[in-house]
Amino acid sequence: xxxxxxxxxxxxxxxxxxxxxxxxxxxxxxxxxxxxxxxxxxxxxxxxxxxxxxxxxxxxxxxxxxxxxxxxxxxxxxxxxxxxxxxxxxxxxxxxxxxxxxxxxxxxxxxxxxxxxxxxxxxxxxxxxxxxxxxxxxxxxxxxxxxxxxxxxxxxxxxxxxxxxxxxxxxxxxxxxxxxxxxxxxxxxxxxxxxxxxxxxxxxxxxxxxxxxxxxxxxxxxxxxxxxxxxxxxxxxxxxxxxxxxxxxxxxxxxxxxxxxxxxxxxxxxxxxxxxxxxxxxxxxxxxxxxxxxxxxxxxxxxxxxxxxxxxxxxxxxxxxxxxxxxxxxxxxxxxxxxxxxxxxxxxxxxxxxxxxxxxxxxxxxxxxxxxxxxxxxxxxxxxxxxxxxxxxxxxx
Amino acid sequence: xxxxxxxxxxxxxxxxxxxxxxxxxxxxxxxxxxxxxxxxxxxxxxxxxxxxxxxxxxxxxxxxxxxxx
Numbered sequence: 293x294x295x296x297x298x299x300x301x302x303x304x305x306x307x308x309x310x311x312x313x314x315x316x317x318x319x320x321x322x323x324x325x326x327x328x329x330x331x332x333x334x335x336x337x338x339x340x341x342x343x344x345x346x347x348x349x350x351x352x353x354x355x356x357x358x359x360x361x362x363x364x365x366x367x368x369x370x371x372x373x374x375x376x377x378x379x380x381x382x383x384x385x386x387x388x389x390x391x392x393x394x395x396x397x398x399x400x401x402x403x404x405x406x407x408x409x410x411x412x413x414x415x416x417x418x419x420x421x422x423x424x425x426x427x428x429x430x431x432x433x434x435x436x437x438x439x440x441x442x443x444x445x446x447x448x449x450x451x452x453x454x455x456x457x458x459x460x461x462x463x464x465x466x467x468x469x470x471x472x473x474x475x476x477x478x479x480x481x482x483x484x485x486x487x488x489x490x491x492x493x494x495x496x497x498x499x500x501x502x503x504x505x506x507x508x509x510x511x512x513x514x515x516x517x518x519x520x521x522x523x524x525x526x527x528x529x530x531x532x533x534x535x536x537x538x539x540x541x542x543x544x545x546x547x548x549x550x551x552x553x554x555x556x557x558x559x560x561x562x563x564x565x566x567x568x569x570x571x572x573x574x575x576x577x578x579x580x581x582x583x584x585x586x587x588x589x590x591x592x593x594x595x596x597x598x599x600x601x602x603x604x605x606x607x608x609x610x611x612x613x614x615x616x617x618x619x620x621x622x623x624x625x626x627x628x629x630x631x632x633x634x635x636x637x638x639x640x641x642x643x644x645x646x647x648x649x650x651x652x653x654x655x656x657x658x659x660x661x662x663x664x665x666x667x668x669x670x671x672x673x674x675x676x677x678x679x680x681x682x683x684x685x686x687x688x689x
Numbered sequence: 690x691x692x693x694x695x696x697x698x699x700x701x702x703x704x705x706x707x708x709x710x711x712x713x714x715x716x717x718x719x720x721x722x723x724x725x726x727x728x729x730x731x732x733x734x735x736x737x738x739x740x741x742x743x744x745x746x747x748x749x750x751x752x753x754x755x756x757x758x
Contacts, residue, residue: 672701673715679707
C-alpha cells in the first residue's frame with residue numbers, strides 16, 4: 293500500500309512549522325528513507341508566533357524559539373531558495389542552479405509579507421526571525437513607530453511596541469482594526485484597546501506616501517495629515533509563496549491548490565503523483581467554504597495539514613482527509629483572543645459579551661443562519677464549547 | 690501513562706482541550722485543569738494534544754517515568 297521512495301527519497305521545500313511537522317509525521321508513519329529539507333532562511337525551524345510579541349518586546353533572547361528537530365534524520369539545505377519545480381524530471385532547482393531530485397515532494401513554502409514599493413530605510417515587514425531582529429533593534433534605537441495595516445500582525449506589533457513605551461501610530465483603510473477577519477464589534481473592541489493604551493489609531497485612512505530621502509522621516513495620509521515616524525512596519529497581509537512554481541503545471545491560482553487529502557492539483561484538476569503540500573501556501577476545500585476553498589495562515593493549520601500531507605504521500609491508496617475546525621489566537625495587551633471556525637466567512641454576528649472594563653469579549657459568527665465561528669477575549673472555556681459545537685456540525689456534513 | 694503540564698508555559702491556547710476533552714478542560718476561571726494519569730486507550734488523543742500545544746507545555750511519561758513525548 294505504501295509508496296516507494298528508494299532512489300532519491302522525499303524532498304520538503306520549506307523549513308518552517310509545516311515542513312518540519314511533515315517530516316515528523318513521515319518518520320512517525322515509518323518512513324526511514326532519505327529526507328531532505330530546503331529552506332530559504334539560514335536558520336533551522338523556529339517558532340514564529342513570538343516574533344510579533346515576546347521576542348519583539350525583548351522579553352526573550354530567542355533561545356526558546358528553535359523547534360525540536362532531533363532524531364528526525366533530516367539533511368538540511370538552508371539558505372537556499374527554491375526557484376523552480378521541474379515536475380516531469382522530478383527535480384527542484386535552487387538559486388545557485390543546483391537541482392535536487394526527489395521521489396516524493398512536500399511543498400511547504402509558506403507565505404511572504406506584502407512589501408511597500410520603493411520604501412526608504414527604516415521600513416520593515418515582519419515574517420521571519422531576521423525581520424523581527426532588525427525591527428526590535430530599530431524600536432530600541434528610537435521611538436516613533438508607524439504601523440501600516442491593523443490586521444493581526446499590525447495590531448500585535450502595535451500592542452507590543454506600545455507596551456515597550458514606543459510612540460505608535462496605526463493606519464488602516466478599514467473602519468476598524470481586524471475588520472475583514474472578525475467584523476465590526478470585535479474590531480471596535482480592539483480599537484478601544486489600542487486607544488486606551490495610547491496608540492494613535494487612524495481608521496478609514498490610507499498611507500499615501502512614505503517620506504524620507506534615505507531614511508524614513510514620516511508618512512503622508514489620505515486625510516491630508518502627516519505623521520512623523522522613524523520606523524514603520526508594513527502589515528498589509530501576506531501572499532502564498534508560489535513564485536518558484538510558475539510554469540510547473542501546478543494550479544497556483546491564489547495558493548497551491550490541493551484536494552482534501554493535501555494532494556497538489558495540476559492545472560487540469562488532477563493530483564500530481566507524489567506531490568503534497570501543507571500550511572500557508574495552500575488553498576484547499578473546506579465544507580464551510582465555497583470553491584475553490586480557503587487559505588489560512590494559522591499555526592494549527594500548518595501543523596495539522598502537514599500530518600495529512602505526510603500520510604497521503606506515504607499511503608497514496610488510502611489518503612487521509614483534512615477537515616479541521618480551524619483555530620487561531622492573538623494576544624494583544626492583556627487580552628487573549630481565541631478563535632475557532634472561519635469567522636471571516638460569516639454573514640452575521642451575535643455579540644454575546646462585550647465588556648471592555650473586564651477585558652472580556654464573546655462573539656458568535658453565522659453564515660446562512662448556521663454557526664461558522666467564534667471569537668472570545670479572555671474567555672477560553674467558552675471557546676472550547678464553541679469548538680465542540682463546530683466539530684459536531686462538521687461530523688454531520 | 691502520566692501527564693504533566695508546565696503551567697509556567699501554558700498560555701491557555703485550548704488546543705489540548707480540543708484534542709483530548711476527556712483529559713483537559715478549563716474551569717470557570719479559565720484555568721486549565723487536567724487528569725494526571727490516563728488509561729493507555731487514550732494515548733493517541735493525549736499524544737495529539739501534546740503535539741497540538743503551540744508552547745509545548747505537555748509531557749507524557751510512561752508509568753516507569755521515562756519521558757515519551
